[in-house]
Amino acid sequence: MTPEELIGLMNELPDDMIDSANRTRFRRRGSIWYLIPAAAACLLVGIAAMLYPKLQTQKPAAVGPAETGISVSAETTGSETSAADSTSAPVSGTQQTETAVSDEPSHRTGTQSDTRPSSGTQHTTASVSSMTTDSTVHCTEATPQSTQDTKITSLTSQSTSQSTASSANETESKTDASDEGMTFTEEPVPFRILSQKTVEASEESLPFSTQIKLYRDALPDAYSAELFPAIDFETEDCLVIRFRAEGCGDGIAEPSGGSGMFYSITVTPPAAPEGTVQEFAIAAVVPKALYSPAAPDGLNRWLRLERTVRAGAEMQCTMIRYE
Amino acid sequence: MKDKRILLMLHNRDEQALRAIIAEYGALCRSAALDILRDEQDAEECFSDALLTVWNAVPPACPENFRAYLLKILRNHALDRYKARQRGKRGNGQYPAALDELAEILPAQQNTEAAVEQREMLCAVTEFLRTLPQKQRDLFVRRYWSFSSFAELAADFHMTENNVKVTLTRLRQRLTEHLKKEELL
Numbered sequence: 001m002t003p004e005e006l007i008g009l010m011n012e013l014p015d016d017m018i019d020s021a022n023r024t025r026f027r028r029r030g031s032i033w034y035l036i037p038a039a040a041a042c043l044l045v046g047i048a049a050m051l052y053p054k055l056q057t058q059k060p061a062a063v064g065p066a067e068t069g070i071s072v073s074a075e076t077t078g079s080e081t082s083a084a085d086s087t088s089a090p091v092s093g094t095q096q097t098e099t100a101v102s103d104e105p106s107h108r109t110g111t112q113s114d115t116r117p118s119s120g121t122q123h124t125t126a127s128v129s130s131m132t133t134d135s136t137v138h139c140t141e142a143t144p145q146s147t148q149d150t151k152i153t154s155l156t157s158q159s160t161s162q163s164t165a166s167s168a169n170e171t172e173s174k175t176d177a178s179d180e181g182m183t184f185t186e187e188p189v190p191f192r193i194l195s196q197k198t199v200e201a202s203e204e205s206l207p208f209s210t211q212i213k214l215y216r217d218a219l220p221d222a223y224s225a226e227l228f229p230a231i232d233f234e235t236e237d238c239l240v241i242r243f244r245a246e247g248c249g250d251g252i253a254e255p256s257g258g259s260g261m262f263y264s265i266t267v268t269p270p271a272a273p274e275g276t277v278q279e280f281a282i283a284a285v286v287p288k289a290l291y292s293p294a295a296p297d298g299l300n301r302w303l304r305l306e307r308t309v310r311a312g313a314e315m316q317c318t319m320i321r322y323e
Numbered sequence: 324m325k326d327k328r329i330l331l332m333l334h335n336r337d338e339q340a341l342r343a344i345i346a347e348y349g350a351l352c353r354s355a356a357l358d359i360l361r362d363e364q365d366a367e368e369c370f371s372d373a374l375l376t377v378w379n380a381v382p383p384a385c386p387e388n389f390r391a392y393l394l395k396i397l398r399n400h401a402l403d404r405y406k407a408r409q410r411g412k413r414g415n416g417q418y419p420a421a422l423d424e425l426a427e428i429l430p431a432q433q434n435t436e437a438a439v440e441q442r443e444m445l446c447a448v449t450e451f452l453r454t455l456p457q458k459q460r461d462l463f464v465r466r467y468w469s470f471s472s473f474a475e476l477a478a479d480f481h482m483t484e485n486n487v488k489v490t491l492t493r494l495r496q497r498l499t500e501h502l503k504k505e506e507l508l
Contacts, residue, residue, distance in 0.1 A: 009441050010448065010468050011398055015391035017452060021464035022394055024479050025354055025471075 326389035333381040341374055348390065352397050358470045359401040360408075369404055373397040398468070444507055451501045455494070462487065463494050 325347055332340035352373060356366035373396045386392035452460050462480060465471045477484045502508040 005441065006444065006448075007467065008402065009445050011395055011402075012445050013449060013452070013464065013468060015386075015388035017449075017460060017464050018391040018394055018468060019388055020457065021461040022351060022355065022390070022469065024461050024465060025351060025469075 330381060330385065330389060333378070334385075341378065344374060344377070344393070348393055351390075352393065355394055355469055356397055356401045358472070358475070359398070359405055365404055365408070366401075369397060369400045372400045372404075376400070440507075443505075444502075447502055447505045447507055448498070451498050459490065459494060462490060466491055 325343070329340050329343050329347070332343065349370070352370045353363075353366050356369040356373075357363060360366050360369060373393065376396045377393060380396075384392075452463060455463065458480065462476060465476055465479070471479070473484045473487050476482070476487045480487065482490070499508065
């Protein structure tokens with residue numbers, strides 16, 4: 001049989017084979033199944049490009065109870081010490097600072113609820129868990145790794161009237177610093193803090209210092225060089241560091257240097273007895289002096305540095321960022 | 324559904340049937356004819372011949388698969404036209420014409436034996452194609468039934484030309500083995 005004959009013979013092939021084979025003839029004309037993944041990918045890229053700038057400048061949502069990176073469980077068999085005293089910090093500006101101290105004997109979690117002002121005047125409520133002092137304290141501390149200790153939350157902003165309801169039990173002590181003449185803007189701004197470290201501390205090592213890094217490149221695009229001039233963090237009135245520590249009250253940490261990119265603070269908590277657990281919180285506030293009206297979100301930035309200090313033992317540093 | 328409508332119109336001798344065939348299968352038939360003839364004018368004329376054949380054949384014919392039926396008619400016309408063209412190129416058509424004249428007087432016995440052999444061969448080829456996966460079978464039929472080029476096959480089957488060639492080579496080898504097994508080679 002010649003090939004020609006075979007070719008002629010193949011004309012008698014079953015219809016379904018011929019039909020099926022010839023249906024493949026125009027496959028090259030763009031199958032939709034190839035277009036769907038491409039269209040989906042383009043759509044995703046478009047959505048991401050659209051949402052990314054918004055996420056960058058998104059205002060943080062209010063957060064209820066504060067989070068801490070350190071959870072200290074303690075069995076208390078003895079007395080509990082509840083800090084009730086708080087002194088107003090000499091912060092300039094019309095700022096009301098409410099510092100509430102609550103007892104949490106079983107779980108040593110630094111809780112914080114902050115309130116923001118309703119009209120120009122800000123009320124700041126910082127509740128710091130109290131210390132439990134006992135000679136038979138069993139501490140279950142979080143792993144002293146920086147990544148585990150850092151928690152990022154949002155600064156709760158609410159009006160003064162709203163804060164009064166929830167702060168009935170919290171405000172054991174209130175300090176009104178409205179006469180300081182400093183106001184803060186309502187809108188918090190993302191604040192990148194990378195100061196995270198575990199410091200070996202003992203009674204002898206106090207006071208200690210830590211470094212708060214304020215990365216300017218983390219600022220929203222709106223804060224360009226024109227709107228947000230260089231900050232001299234070495235100037236005290238540019239960055240107010242407030243801290244509250246058990247037994248020493250509120251105060252302003254001494255700026256101990258830094259550059260335009262970061263700022264170092266030194267705090268001096270009271271020396272705690274051996275084997276005790278002591279907590280205190282440090283809040284850094286950028287005053288209105290840095291506020292640029294042209295900036296849409298203002299520059300009210302809070303950061304809170306919490307440390308759990310167990311004198312004579314290692315000291316863990318937990319940073320909580322409030323946006 | 325469309326095929327049934329076309330067949331109904333053909334049975335009713337409605338000339339709209341031809342327009343419907345052109346609309347539905349025009350591109351396919353032109354493309355198939357062009358694969359064989361490689362000339363657009365010839366392909367168009369071949370398609371017209373196929374339409375006339377269909378018009379004359381239906382009725383009484385009533386094909387179950389109208390698309391395949393139409394393609395077979397088209398292929399026959401295209402091959403006839405191709406052979407005629409080849410004959411014209413060779414000695415002005417006298418030599419093949421003489422062969423054809425001699426073929427008419429060949430003994431009928433021989434033609435009968437050849438017909439039986441061809442029938443067996445067709446069955447073997449069909450059986451072989453049934454064993455192939457759909458894609459390979461379509462590839463084989465497109466190449467040796469529709470005479471599509473490697474480039475066209477590569478485009479239609481989303482393969483490289485080299486891949487098409489290799490696949491067809493292997494298919495031919497398997498067909499040879501199958502025909503030997505059937506004692507047809």
